[in-house]
Amino acid sequence: MGKFNKKKDGGVPAVNTASLPDIVFMLLxxxxxATVMRQNTLMIKNNLPFADQVEKLDKKDLVMYIYAGKPSxxxxxxxxxxxxxxxxxxxTVQDIAAFIAQERASKREELxxxxxTALKVDQDANMGLIGDIKQELRKVNALKINYTTRKGNVFxxx
Amino acid sequence: xAKRAAPEVNAGSMADIAFLLLIFFLVTxxxxxxxxxxxxxxxxxxxxxxxxxxxxxxxxxxxNGKDQLLVEDELMELKDIxxxxxxxxxxxxxxSCDYCxxxxxxxxSDNPDKAxxxxxxxxxxxxxxxISVQNELVAAYNELRNRRALEITNGKQNxxxxxxxxxxxxxxxxxxxxxxxxxxxxxxxxxxxxxxQ
Numbered sequence: 001m002g003k004f005n006k007k008k009d010g011g012v013p014a015v016n017t018a019s020l021p022d023i024v025f026m027l028l029x030x031x032x033x034a035t036v037m038r039q040n041t042l043m044i045k046n047n048l049p050f051a052d053q054v055e056k057l058d059k060k061d062l063v064m065y066i067y068a069g070k071p072s073x074x075x076x077x078x079x080x081x082x083x084x085x086x087x088x089x090x091x092t093v094q095d096i097a098a099f100i101a102q103e104r105a106s107k108r109e110e111l112x113x114x115x116x117t118a119l120k121v122d123q124d125a126n127m128g129l130i131g132d133i134k135q136e137l138r139k140v141n142a143l144k145i146n147y148t149t150r151k152g153n154v155f156x157x158x
Numbered sequence: 159x160a161k162r163a164a165p166e167v168n169a170g171s172m173a174d175i176a177f178l179l180l181i182f183f184l185v186t187x188x189x190x191x192x193x194x195x196x197x198x199x200x201x202x203x204x205x206x207x208x209x210x211x212x213x214x215x216x217x218x219x220x221x222n223g224k225d226q227l228l229v230e231d232e233l234m235e236l237k238d239i240x241x242x243x244x245x246x247x248x249x250x251x252x253x254s255c256d257y258c259x260x261x262x263x264x265x266x267s268d269n270p271d272k273a274x275x276x277x278x279x280x281x282x283x284x285x286x287x288x289i290s291v292q293n294e295l296v297a298a299y300n301e302l303r304n305r306r307a308l309e310i311t312n313g314k315q316n317x318x319x320x321x322x323x324x325x326x327x328x329x330x331x332x333x334x335x336x337x338x339x340x341x342x343x344x345x346x347x348x349x350x351x352x353x354x355q
Contacts, residue, residue: 021169024176031183049286051293053300054193058325063192118194121285127221128281130288138199147289148194154290155237 043078044069044085049123050152057146062114064103064142066096068129069122082125084133093129096136116144195292200352215267217246217275221291223282236290243298247273247347257306257346270302270347278354295351302347310339317343 046069057063067085071078075090084091086099104112117137121130137145219239220228227234229242249266250258258270267273275295279288303317315323317340323329324336 017173021172021176024173024180028176028180028183031180031187035183035187049289051195051289053195053293053296055196057192057194057196060192116196118192123284123286123289125285126281127279127283127285127288130285131279131281134199138202141201143199143201144196145199146194146196147292148192149289149293151193154293 040065040067040085040088042067042085043072043075043088043090044083045072045122045124046120047122047124048120048148048150050154051147051149052151052153054149054151055146057116057118057148059114062107062111062116063146064100064115064117065120066099066117066133067120068125068133070124082122082129084129093132093136096133097140100137100140100142114144115142116146117142118146118148120148195289195296197292211274212268212272214251214265215272215274217243217267217273219275219277219291219295221277221279221283221287223280225284225287227291236287236294239291240294240298240301243275243295244301246275247298248302249273255346257309274350274352276352276354296349299347299349299351303343306343306346307339310343 044067046067068082069085070080070082071090078090084093084096086095091099100117104115107115119130119133134145137143218228218230222228227236227239229239234242245260246267247260247270248258249260250262250269251264251266252268253262255269255271260266277291277295300317305316307315307317307320311320320336320340320343323331324333324340
Protein backbone atom coordinates (compact mmCIF):
# COMPACT_ATOMS: atom_id res chain seq x y z
CA MET A 1 0.00 0.00 0.00
CA GLY A 2 1.08 3.48 -0.77
CA LYS A 3 1.01 4.59 2.82
CA PHE A 4 3.81 2.34 3.80
CA ASN A 5 6.13 3.24 0.97
CA LYS A 6 9.68 2.62 1.86
CA LYS A 7 11.90 5.70 1.97
CA LYS A 8 13.87 6.13 -1.18
CA ASP A 9 17.30 4.75 -0.65
CA GLY A 10 19.12 7.67 -2.28
CA GLY A 11 22.35 7.61 -0.27
CA VAL A 12 23.61 10.55 1.79
CA PRO A 13 21.52 13.72 1.49
CA ALA A 14 23.32 16.79 0.09
CA VAL A 15 24.81 19.18 2.64
CA ASN A 16 22.94 22.44 2.80
CA THR A 17 25.30 25.17 1.59
CA ALA A 18 22.90 28.04 1.98
CA SER A 19 24.94 29.61 4.78
CA LEU A 20 28.22 29.41 2.88
CA PRO A 21 27.90 32.95 1.48
CA ASP A 22 27.33 34.27 4.99
CA ILE A 23 30.50 32.65 6.26
CA VAL A 24 32.50 33.90 3.32
CA PHE A 25 31.12 37.40 3.73
CA MET A 26 32.12 37.34 7.36
CA LEU A 27 35.70 36.52 6.43
CA LEU A 28 35.57 39.09 3.67
CA UNK A 29 34.53 41.87 6.03
CA UNK A 30 37.25 40.90 8.46
CA UNK A 31 39.93 41.24 5.82
CA UNK A 32 38.43 44.42 4.42
CA UNK A 33 38.57 46.01 7.83
CA ALA A 34 42.01 44.68 8.71
CA THR A 35 43.63 45.66 5.43
CA VAL A 36 45.90 48.65 5.48
CA MET A 37 46.84 49.76 2.02
CA ARG A 38 50.54 50.40 1.79
CA GLN A 39 51.52 54.00 1.35
CA ASN A 40 54.79 53.23 -0.30
CA THR A 41 55.70 50.58 -2.77
CA LEU A 42 58.80 48.96 -1.48
CA MET A 43 61.67 48.76 -3.90
CA ILE A 44 63.97 47.12 -1.42
CA LYS A 45 64.09 43.89 0.48
CA ASN A 46 62.66 44.64 3.87
CA ASN A 47 63.20 41.72 6.14
CA LEU A 48 63.00 43.31 9.57
CA PRO A 49 65.02 41.97 12.48
CA PHE A 50 63.44 40.44 15.57
CA ALA A 51 63.36 41.91 19.06
CA ASP A 52 61.22 41.36 22.12
CA GLN A 53 61.70 44.51 24.20
CA VAL A 54 59.53 46.54 21.89
CA GLU A 55 57.24 49.48 22.30
CA LYS A 56 54.23 50.13 20.18
CA LEU A 57 54.17 53.14 17.91
CA ASP A 58 50.85 54.81 18.32
CA LYS A 59 49.73 57.88 16.38
CA LYS A 60 50.51 56.59 12.93
CA ASP A 61 50.15 60.01 11.41
CA LEU A 62 53.11 61.29 13.41
CA VAL A 63 55.56 58.79 12.02
CA MET A 64 57.97 59.32 9.17
CA TYR A 65 59.24 56.19 7.53
CA ILE A 66 62.74 55.70 6.22
CA TYR A 67 63.33 52.39 4.49
CA ALA A 68 66.70 50.85 3.79
CA GLY A 69 67.93 47.58 2.41
CA LYS A 70 69.20 45.89 -0.68
CA PRO A 71 67.26 46.61 -3.89
CA SER A 72 64.72 43.88 -4.49
CA UNK A 73 64.93 41.53 -7.46
CA UNK A 74 62.91 43.81 -9.72
CA UNK A 75 65.39 46.65 -9.21
CA UNK A 76 68.61 44.74 -9.66
CA UNK A 77 70.04 47.43 -11.87
CA UNK A 78 70.55 49.56 -8.77
CA UNK A 79 73.18 47.18 -7.47
CA UNK A 80 73.40 44.93 -4.47
CA UNK A 81 74.52 47.49 -1.92
CA UNK A 82 71.94 48.48 0.70
CA UNK A 83 70.19 51.71 -0.23
CA UNK A 84 67.78 54.18 1.33
CA UNK A 85 64.23 54.55 0.11
CA UNK A 86 62.19 57.64 0.87
CA UNK A 87 58.58 57.74 -0.28
CA UNK A 88 58.60 55.94 -3.60
CA UNK A 89 62.13 56.30 -4.79
CA UNK A 90 65.69 55.53 -3.94
CA UNK A 91 67.51 58.32 -2.20
CA THR A 92 70.90 59.19 -0.88
CA VAL A 93 71.83 60.21 2.62
CA GLN A 94 71.81 63.87 1.58
CA ASP A 95 68.12 63.68 0.64
CA ILE A 96 67.04 62.87 4.19
CA ALA A 97 67.20 66.48 5.38
CA ALA A 98 64.88 67.58 2.58
CA PHE A 99 62.55 64.66 3.26
CA ILE A 100 62.26 65.53 6.95
CA ALA A 101 61.65 69.18 6.13
CA GLN A 102 58.91 68.21 3.70
CA GLU A 103 57.26 65.88 6.22
CA ARG A 104 57.40 68.58 8.86
CA ALA A 105 55.86 71.12 6.53
CA SER A 106 52.89 68.84 5.97
CA LYS A 107 52.11 68.60 9.69
CA ARG A 108 50.65 71.17 12.02
CA GLU A 109 53.29 73.18 13.78
CA GLU A 110 52.43 72.12 17.31
CA LEU A 111 52.79 68.46 16.36
CA UNK A 112 56.33 68.74 15.01
CA UNK A 113 58.09 67.96 18.32
CA UNK A 114 56.18 64.68 18.52
CA UNK A 115 57.23 63.42 15.12
CA UNK A 116 59.05 60.11 15.26
CA THR A 117 61.26 58.67 12.57
CA ALA A 118 60.76 54.97 12.08
CA LEU A 119 63.72 53.19 10.56
CA LYS A 120 62.55 50.15 8.66
CA VAL A 121 65.83 48.57 7.82
CA ASP A 122 66.57 45.16 6.43
CA GLN A 123 68.39 42.92 8.86
CA ASP A 124 71.26 42.33 6.46
CA ALA A 125 72.10 46.00 6.06
CA ASN A 126 75.23 47.14 7.78
CA MET A 127 75.56 49.77 10.43
CA GLY A 128 77.56 52.19 8.30
CA LEU A 129 74.42 53.20 6.45
CA ILE A 130 72.39 53.45 9.66
CA GLY A 131 75.12 55.55 11.23
CA ASP A 132 74.97 57.94 8.28
CA ILE A 133 71.19 58.16 8.53
CA LYS A 134 71.37 58.83 12.24
CA GLN A 135 74.00 61.52 11.75
CA GLU A 136 71.80 63.18 9.13
CA LEU A 137 68.78 63.03 11.46
CA ARG A 138 70.78 64.63 14.21
CA LYS A 139 71.71 67.47 11.90
CA VAL A 140 68.05 68.31 11.24
CA ASN A 141 67.20 67.79 14.91
CA ALA A 142 64.85 64.85 14.34
CA LEU A 143 65.97 63.03 17.43
CA LYS A 144 63.13 60.64 18.19
CA ILE A 145 63.75 57.45 16.31
CA ASN A 146 62.35 53.98 16.39
CA TYR A 147 64.00 50.90 14.99
CA THR A 148 61.05 48.99 13.63
CA THR A 149 61.32 45.30 14.42
CA ARG A 150 59.17 42.25 14.36
CA LYS A 151 58.18 40.73 17.64
CA GLY A 152 60.10 37.59 18.38
CA ASN A 153 62.96 36.16 20.28
CA VAL A 154 66.41 37.37 19.36
CA PHE A 155 68.00 33.97 19.81
CA UNK A 156 65.55 31.79 17.91
CA UNK A 157 66.44 32.96 14.47
CA UNK A 158 70.11 32.88 14.03
CA UNK B 159 -4.87 32.63 -15.00
CA ALA B 160 -3.67 33.16 -11.46
CA LYS B 161 -1.04 35.81 -10.93
CA ARG B 162 2.37 34.18 -10.64
CA ALA B 163 4.65 35.14 -7.78
CA ALA B 164 7.87 36.87 -8.73
CA PRO B 165 10.51 34.23 -9.38
CA GLU B 166 13.22 33.93 -6.79
CA VAL B 167 16.64 35.23 -7.75
CA ASN B 168 19.17 32.49 -7.96
CA ALA B 169 21.70 33.25 -5.28
CA GLY B 170 23.89 30.27 -5.93
CA SER B 171 26.72 32.32 -7.38
CA MET B 172 26.83 34.75 -4.49
CA ALA B 173 29.34 32.56 -2.72
CA ASP B 174 31.60 32.66 -5.77
CA ILE B 175 31.52 36.43 -5.92
CA ALA B 176 32.22 36.69 -2.21
CA PHE B 177 35.09 34.25 -2.56
CA LEU B 178 36.56 36.34 -5.32
CA LEU B 179 36.53 39.45 -3.16
CA LEU B 180 37.82 37.51 -0.19
CA ILE B 181 40.79 36.22 -2.11
CA PHE B 182 41.55 39.70 -3.39
CA PHE B 183 41.70 41.09 0.14
CA LEU B 184 43.63 38.10 1.42
CA VAL B 185 46.31 38.71 -1.16
CA THR B 186 46.55 42.46 -0.70
CA UNK B 187 46.61 42.40 3.10
CA UNK B 188 49.93 43.19 4.66
CA UNK B 189 49.88 43.29 8.39
CA UNK B 190 51.96 46.36 9.06
CA UNK B 191 54.47 46.12 11.84
CA UNK B 192 54.39 49.13 14.08
CA UNK B 193 56.45 48.00 17.00
CA UNK B 194 60.06 48.71 17.61
CA UNK B 195 62.80 49.86 19.91
CA UNK B 196 62.55 53.57 20.57
CA UNK B 197 65.70 55.58 21.00
CA UNK B 198 66.57 59.20 21.33
CA UNK B 199 69.54 60.56 19.45
CA UNK B 200 71.87 62.99 21.19
CA UNK B 201 71.62 66.53 19.85
CA UNK B 202 74.62 67.98 18.10
CA UNK B 203 76.37 70.34 20.46
CA UNK B 204 79.14 72.69 19.62
CA UNK B 205 80.52 73.03 23.10
CA UNK B 206 83.09 70.43 23.90
CA UNK B 207 83.11 70.56 27.65
CA UNK B 208 84.13 67.06 28.53
CA UNK B 209 82.42 65.49 31.46
CA UNK B 210 84.78 63.33 33.39
CA UNK B 211 83.35 59.91 34.01
CA UNK B 212 85.18 57.33 36.01
CA UNK B 213 86.22 54.34 33.98
CA UNK B 214 84.53 51.99 36.41
CA UNK B 215 81.17 53.63 35.73
CA UNK B 216 81.33 52.84 32.03
CA UNK B 217 80.28 49.48 30.66
CA UNK B 218 81.83 49.32 27.22
CA UNK B 219 80.27 47.14 24.58
CA UNK B 220 82.16 46.87 21.32
CA UNK B 221 80.61 45.28 18.30
CA ASN B 222 83.05 44.63 15.50
CA GLY B 223 82.59 44.11 11.78
CA LYS B 224 82.37 40.37 12.17
CA ASP B 225 79.51 40.65 14.67
CA GLN B 226 81.67 39.69 17.61
CA LEU B 227 81.08 41.22 21.00
CA LEU B 228 83.75 42.65 23.23
CA VAL B 229 82.32 43.57 26.62
CA GLU B 230 84.62 45.24 29.14
CA ASP B 231 87.63 43.98 27.15
CA GLU B 232 86.42 40.40 27.17
CA LEU B 233 84.90 38.39 24.36
CA MET B 234 81.29 37.57 25.15
CA GLU B 235 78.39 35.72 23.63
CA LEU B 236 75.17 37.58 22.97
CA LYS B 237 73.22 35.49 25.46
CA ASP B 238 75.51 36.50 28.33
CA ILE B 239 75.40 40.24 27.84
CA UNK B 240 72.06 40.75 29.57
CA UNK B 241 73.28 39.21 32.80
CA UNK B 242 76.56 41.11 32.65
CA UNK B 243 74.71 44.40 32.11
CA UNK B 244 72.33 43.70 35.00
CA UNK B 245 75.25 42.94 37.29
CA UNK B 246 77.00 46.13 36.28
CA UNK B 247 73.94 48.38 36.66
CA UNK B 248 72.84 46.84 39.91
CA UNK B 249 76.26 46.87 41.55
CA UNK B 250 75.80 49.86 43.84
CA UNK B 251 79.49 50.20 44.71
CA UNK B 252 79.25 53.39 46.80
CA UNK B 253 76.39 52.11 48.94
CA SER B 254 74.08 55.06 48.18
CA CYS B 255 71.61 52.80 46.39
CA ASP B 256 69.51 50.98 48.97
CA TYR B 257 67.37 49.07 46.46
CA CYS B 258 70.32 47.54 44.62
CA UNK B 259 71.04 43.88 45.18
CA UNK B 260 74.41 43.75 43.46
CA UNK B 261 77.72 42.66 44.84
CA UNK B 262 78.80 46.18 45.88
CA UNK B 263 82.07 45.57 44.10
CA UNK B 264 84.17 48.75 44.43
CA UNK B 265 85.71 48.08 41.03
CA UNK B 266 82.33 48.24 39.27
CA SER B 267 79.72 51.00 38.99
CA ASP B 268 78.92 53.33 41.90
CA ASN B 269 75.13 53.42 41.53
CA PRO B 270 72.56 53.00 38.74
CA ASP B 271 72.39 56.75 38.26
CA LYS B 272 76.08 56.98 37.42
CA ALA B 273 76.35 53.77 35.47
CA UNK B 274 76.58 54.30 31.74
CA UNK B 275 76.52 51.69 29.03
CA UNK B 276 78.55 52.70 26.05
CA UNK B 277 77.87 50.93 22.78
CA UNK B 278 80.26 51.19 19.88
CA UNK B 279 79.83 49.57 16.54
CA UNK B 280 81.75 49.51 13.31
CA UNK B 281 80.47 50.31 9.84
CA UNK B 282 80.52 46.66 8.85
CA UNK B 283 78.45 45.48 11.80
CA UNK B 284 75.18 43.93 10.64
CA UNK B 285 71.96 45.66 11.57
CA UNK B 286 70.52 42.42 12.86
CA UNK B 287 73.31 42.00 15.40
CA UNK B 288 73.09 45.64 16.42
CA ILE B 289 69.36 45.34 17.11
CA SER B 290 69.94 42.13 19.06
CA VAL B 291 72.47 43.87 21.29
CA GLN B 292 70.23 46.91 21.74
CA ASN B 293 67.41 44.56 22.60
CA GLU B 294 69.46 42.75 25.23
CA LEU B 295 70.62 45.99 26.83
CA VAL B 296 67.08 47.35 26.97
CA ALA B 297 66.07 44.00 28.43
CA ALA B 298 68.64 44.44 31.20
CA TYR B 299 67.12 47.80 32.14
CA ASN B 300 63.63 46.37 31.95
CA GLU B 301 64.60 43.46 34.16
CA LEU B 302 65.81 45.79 36.90
CA ARG B 303 62.84 48.10 36.54
CA ASN B 304 60.45 45.16 36.69
CA ARG B 305 62.06 43.91 39.85
CA ARG B 306 61.85 47.34 41.44
CA ALA B 307 58.21 47.71 40.40
CA LEU B 308 57.35 44.39 42.00
CA GLU B 309 59.03 45.57 45.20
CA ILE B 310 57.07 48.82 45.27
CA THR B 311 53.70 47.19 44.56
CA ASN B 312 54.34 44.15 46.77
CA GLY B 313 54.46 41.80 43.81
CA LYS B 314 51.28 42.99 42.16
CA GLN B 315 52.59 44.64 39.03
CA ASN B 316 55.79 44.76 37.08
CA UNK B 317 57.06 47.78 35.21
CA UNK B 318 55.82 46.76 31.79
CA UNK B 319 52.32 46.14 33.14
CA UNK B 320 52.43 49.56 34.81
CA UNK B 321 53.28 51.21 31.53
CA UNK B 322 50.63 49.21 29.70
CA UNK B 323 48.05 50.28 32.28
CA UNK B 324 49.14 53.88 31.99
CA UNK B 325 48.68 53.84 28.22
CA UNK B 326 45.40 51.97 28.44
CA UNK B 327 42.49 54.41 28.17
CA UNK B 328 40.05 51.97 29.70
CA UNK B 329 42.10 51.32 32.80
CA UNK B 330 40.29 52.23 35.99
CA UNK B 331 42.54 53.52 38.70
CA UNK B 332 44.57 56.47 39.80
CA UNK B 333 46.74 57.44 36.87
CA UNK B 334 48.55 60.24 38.65
CA UNK B 335 49.71 57.83 41.32
CA UNK B 336 50.75 55.31 38.71
CA UNK B 337 52.66 57.97 36.82
CA UNK B 338 54.48 58.89 40.02
CA UNK B 339 55.55 55.30 40.50
CA UNK B 340 56.67 54.95 36.90
CA UNK B 341 58.69 58.15 37.11
CA UNK B 342 60.23 57.05 40.38
CA UNK B 343 61.37 53.76 38.90
CA UNK B 344 62.66 55.49 35.80
CA UNK B 345 64.66 57.77 38.06
CA UNK B 346 66.01 54.92 40.13
CA UNK B 347 67.16 52.98 37.08
CA UNK B 348 67.71 55.62 34.42
CA UNK B 349 68.40 54.34 30.93
CA UNK B 350 71.84 55.72 30.20
CA UNK B 351 72.86 54.14 26.97
CA UNK B 352 75.30 56.12 24.94
CA UNK B 353 76.48 55.37 21.46
CA UNK B 354 79.91 56.26 20.28
CA GLN B 355 80.13 57.61 16.78
